[in-house]
Amino acid sequence: MNDILSTPIEYLKGIGPQRGEILRKEAHIYKFKDLLNYFPFRYVDRSQFHKITDIPYTEGAVQLMGEIRSIKEVGRGKGKRLEAKFVDSSGTLDLIWFKGINWIKPKLKPGMKILVWGKAKLFGTNFNITHPELEFINERKEVEKGLQAVYHSSEKLQRLGFTTKGFEKAIEALLPTLKNQIEDEIPQWIINDIGLVSKETAFFNIHQPATIKESEKAALRLKFDELFLLQLELLLRKQITEKKIKGYVFSQVGDPFNEFFANHIPFELTNAQKRVIKEIRKDLSSGIHMNRLLQGDVGSGKTLVALMVMLIAIGNGYQACIMAPTAILANQHYEGISEMLEKMDLRVELLVGATKQSERKVLHKALQAGEIDILVGTHALLEKVVKYKNLGIAIIDEQHRFGVAQRSKLWAKNDLPPHQLVMTATPIPRTLALTFYGDLDISVIDELPPGRKEIQTMHRFESSRLKVFKFIEDEIKKGRQIYIVYPLIEESEKLDYQNLMSGYESISRRFPLPDFRVSIVHGKMKPEDKDFEMEQFVKGNTQIMVATTVIEVGVNVPNASVMIIESSEKFGLSQLHQLRGRVGRGSDQSYCLLMTGYKLGENAKRRIETMCETNDGFKISEVDLKLRGPGDIMGTQQSGILDLKLADLAKDAQLVQLSRDKAIELLEKDPNFRLPEHQKLAQRLREILKAKPNWSRIS
Numbered sequence: 001m002n003d004i005l006s007t008p009i010e011y012l013k014g015i016g017p018q019r020g021e022i023l024r025k026e027a028h029i030y031k032f033k034d035l036l037n038y039f040p041f042r043y044v045d046r047s048q049f050h051k052i053t054d055i056p057y058t059e060g061a062v063q064l065m066g067e068i069r070s071i072k073e074v075g076r077g078k079g080k081r082l083e084a085k086f087v088d089s090s091g092t093l094d095l096i097w098f099k100g101i102n103w104i105k106p107k108l109k110p111g112m113k114i115l116v117w118g119k120a121k122l123f124g125t126n127f128n129i130t131h132p133e134l135e136f137i138n139e140r141k142e143v144e145k146g147l148q149a150v151y152h153s154s155e156k157l158q159r160l161g162f163t164t165k166g167f168e169k170a171i172e173a174l175l176p177t178l179k180n181q182i183e184d185e186i187p188q189w190i191i192n193d194i195g196l197v198s199k200e201t202a203f204f205n206i207h208q209p210a211t212i213k214e215s216e217k218a219a220l221r222l223k224f225d226e227l228f229l230l231q232l233e234l235l236l237r238k239q240i241t242e243k244k245i246k247g248y249v250f251s252q253v254g255d256p257f258n259e260f261f262a263n264h265i266p267f268e269l270t271n272a273q274k275r276v277i278k279e280i281r282k283d284l285s286s287g288i289h290m291n292r293l294l295q296g297d298v299g300s301g302k303t304l305v306a307l308m309v310m311l312i313a314i315g316n317g318y319q320a321c322i323m324a325p326t327a328i329l330a331n332q333h334y335e336g337i338s339e340m341l342e343k344m345d346l347r348v349e350l351l352v353g354a355t356k357q358s359e360r361k362v363l364h365k366a367l368q369a370g371e372i373d374i375l376v377g378t379h380a381l382l383e384k385v386v387k388y389k390n391l392g393i394a395i396i397d398e399q400h401r402f403g404v405a406q407r408s409k410l411w412a413k414n415d416l417p418p419h420q421l422v423m424t425a426t427p428i429p430r431t432l433a434l435t436f437y438g439d440l441d442i443s444v445i446d447e448l449p450p451g452r453k454e455i456q457t458m459h460r461f462e463s464s465r466l467k468v469f470k471f472i473e474d475e476i477k478k479g480r481q482i483y484i485v486y487p488l489i490e491e492s493e494k495l496d497y498q499n500l501m502s503g504y505e506s507i508s509r510r511f512p513l514p515d516f517r518v519s520i521v522h523g524k525m526k527p528e529d530k531d532f533e534m535e536q537f538v539k540g541n542t543q544i545m546v547a548t549t550v551i552e553v554g555v556n557v558p559n560a561s562v563m564i565i566e567s568s569e570k571f572g573l574s575q576l577h578q579l580r581g582r583v584g585r586g587s588d589q590s591y592c593l594l595m596t597g598y599k600l601g602e603n604a605k606r607r608i609e610t611m612c613e614t615n616d617g618f619k620i621s622e623v624d625l626k627l628r629g630p631g632d633i634m635g636t637q638q639s640g641i642l643d644l645k646l647a648d649l650a651k652d653a654q655l656v657q658l659s660r661d662k663a664i665e666l667l668e669k670d671p672n673f674r675l676p677e678h679q680k681l682a683q684r685l686r687e688i689l690k691a692k693p694n695w696s697r698i699s
């Protein structure tokens with residue numbers, strides 16, 4: 001069957017070498033199957049026409065039927081354009097071209113009947129349509145009924161006839177050759193369970209649906225195929241990894257854990273923390289290498305979990321390390337962990353970029369001699385010279401800051417790979433976790449420590465600044481501390497710094513010495529100065545911390561109760577949530593004030609509203625996914641991993657889950673693909689696994 005699908009595109013009726021060339025270059029269509037997979041991006045109902053006088057003033061895509069009255073070129077040079085007057089029984093509008101004038105002009109003749117499709121824009125009191133799609137009615141005997149697929153095209157493609165119509169014709173030539181050639185790889189029992197249409201029907205109907213319903217069913221089938229194969233692939237990779245990669249066996253919980261738990265733990269664990277520690281303990285004793293993602297909202301107590309897991313490693317005779325994305329955060333982990341372990345006979349050390357050479361030497365030696373139990377640090381932990389005696393577990397905090405490649409460096413440090421626990425800064429939507437980390441096990445802390453008051457979040461415009469200052473003053477008088485965060489965006493860095501500094505000045509003026517003390521931290525400061533200022537705030541020597549997002553992640557000052565975010569419309573949702581998470585860590589009522597200008601775009605409005613509505617990081621991450629899309633959330637480091645053509649991780653959440661469930665069901669039924677009805681699927685998976693090397697190996 002694959003023979004036909006793999007036929008070079010120029011052999012399709014009506015294509016030929018020259019047009020084949022442009023399809024390859026412009027649309028990456030090389031073979032029949034590429035054209036088959038060149039999906040329309042929407043459909044036009046051929047029976048629905050607007051009248052020019054009825055075009056809604058809200059503007060938008062319209063389909064019109066009428067005739068060309070006159071054609072003229074206007075202007076010269078770059079401003080040159082082609083204008084055609086178009087009339088229907090109700091009125092007139094202009095069709096306008098700025099590009100491809102020489103190509104389109106000879107095709108237009110006064111009196112010609114055409115269908116026009118495009119975006120109508122209002123100019124004064126008249127509508128016009130720029131670069132419309134046209135169909136000449138006399139080319140066909142009559143206007144067709146039903147739906148027409150609309151395909152992406154480009155000027156170059158259009159020059160060689162690949163308008164949306166041109167693609168439609170090519171598809172018309174293609175589909176008959178594929179009758180009975182498209183086989184279902186997905187086993188019949190799944191198709192039946194879900195009520196999917198056959199793959200052939202799906203491909204035919206996505207291009208030539210009779211009704212919208214048909215096109216939807218077709219899309220559902222094709223999306224399911226994409227997601228199901230992806231989930232199967234991820235699960236198989238996970239299986240392969242688990243089979244192949246042995247891990248250290250931590251057979252006992254060990255004395256350090258028990259002693260800590262009995263005598264030094266500062267609070268009672270939440271149920272979620274207990275459950276997660278249990279899940280991890282099970283992994284660690286299984287003899288299989290652990291590769292686990294720990295998800296938890298800001299402030300849910302991931303650090304304590306990390307510490308207790310490291311204690312298990314130590315109790316089994318191994319070393320542990322925890323890696324954070326910034327020196328500030330590493331420092332804080334170091335101090336927190338050292339404090340919690342103060343009364344225990346363990347050695348905790350810190351290694352960051354700023355660690356002096358002489359200290360490093362001592363550290364390296366002690367580490368290799370096995371004298372250090374826990375090493376806390378930043379990227380500095382990944383340097384080649386950092387060698388452990390026996391690293392049993394590596395914990396990576398706030399994972400989204402690390403690239404896959406960086407993580408894999410930790411891997412290379414032992415003969416057996418250390419167990420790995422990756423902790424997220426804020427929750428990732430479930431669909432993304434299932435797709436991007438589908439080959440990891442996932443633990444979720446879905447509960448905050450008790451006694452926390454909901455942070456109150458409010459949106460304030462610039463005009464309420466005086467009131468905001470008064471509020472700050474009142475809070476400081478109650479003994480609380482305040483964060484004021486400014487955006488720092490690369491493109492507008494200079495301006496952002498000016499804003500930050502002038503903000504700092506006006507705050508310092510409004511809150512003068514000796515009653516008030518203001519700290520400032522930003523990325524251009526020397527690390528020592530940063531650390532100094534940070535420490536002043538942590539110790540409570542300063543009441544206000546003016547900062548950029550360098551404080552975004554992880555910083556823990558329980559006495560801070562107000563987070564003011566300036567120009568908050570410039571921040572992304574997960575960033576806002578992460579920043580807000582810096583307050584509400586103590587037992588006081590905490591507040592987050594989102595300052596904005598008056599002009600807010602749709603998305604910015606939605607972000608601010610979402611923040612005011614909920615404190616739930618899991619909910620926020622879902623909205624974030626809808627607003628930004630998966631690529632932006634997961635970062636470019638992950639791009640290329642996902643090759644989803646139709647499925648949309650933001651919109652098709654249920655389908656992601658369904659495909660995951662079905663993939664698991666299949667593997668339970670037939671783990672080794674022995675059943676005859678699974679052979680085609682097995683073959684397809686072999687192809688996929690062969691074509692894609694180890695992209696998803698986090699470790």
Ligand code: ADP
Nearest residue numbers: 267268269270297298299300301302303304449
């Ligand atoms: P995150 O998950 O955002 O990294 P942290 O680990 O920084 O959260 O914990 C947030 C705060 O909650 C810290 O001050 C920590 O000491 C405290 N905390 C953690 N676990 C508990 C618990 N079980 N009970 C009370 N407070 C806790």
Ligand code: MG
Nearest residue numbers: 302303397554
């Ligand atoms: Mg943290």
